[in-house]
Amino acid sequence: MSLFKKSDEKKPESGAGRDRISTALRALPGENAISIIGPGMQVVGDVLTDGTVRVEGRVEGTLRAGNAVVLGRDGEIVGDIIAQSAVIGGRVTGSITAEGHLELQGTCTVDGVIRTRAEHLQLQEGARFNGQIQMLDADSPVKALPAEGQRNHHS
Secondary structure (H helix, E strand, C coil): CCCCCHHHCCCCCCCCCCCCCCHHHHCCCCCCCEEEECCCCEEECCEEECCEEEECCEEECCEEEEEEEEECCCCEEECCEEEEEEEECCEEECCEEECCCEEECCCCEEEEEEEEEHHHEEECCCCEEEEEEEEECCCCCCCCCCCHHHCCCCC
């Protein structure tokens, strides 16, 4: 008796069991070069890439991506995100700076400051956000906030 027959083969369902990456990110160059911090993986320290990084685990530190950051629903970042574009589905404790598209999905929780252009921010129903949003004009440069240790603290 054969367990596998050609007629029993099924084509994998596209997108089954995975978070969808926003259509805005699909158009970005270098989409095929994605770094992944997988489930159960923890990175302590800063992460820097010219491309795209997908986080399904946990990052404690600054995450800088020249292209995009995709944070899965079970992912967590404790630190700052600085990217061209970002899709946030998990938990962020820190600032998010995005020059282009920024999408806060209905499964996310963000505690911190968001800096982006008003026309590029997409907030889905169910997203939780505690903090401050700095919506910038088209003429204003989008600059990352200084690191926590470099911020001016007033007593």
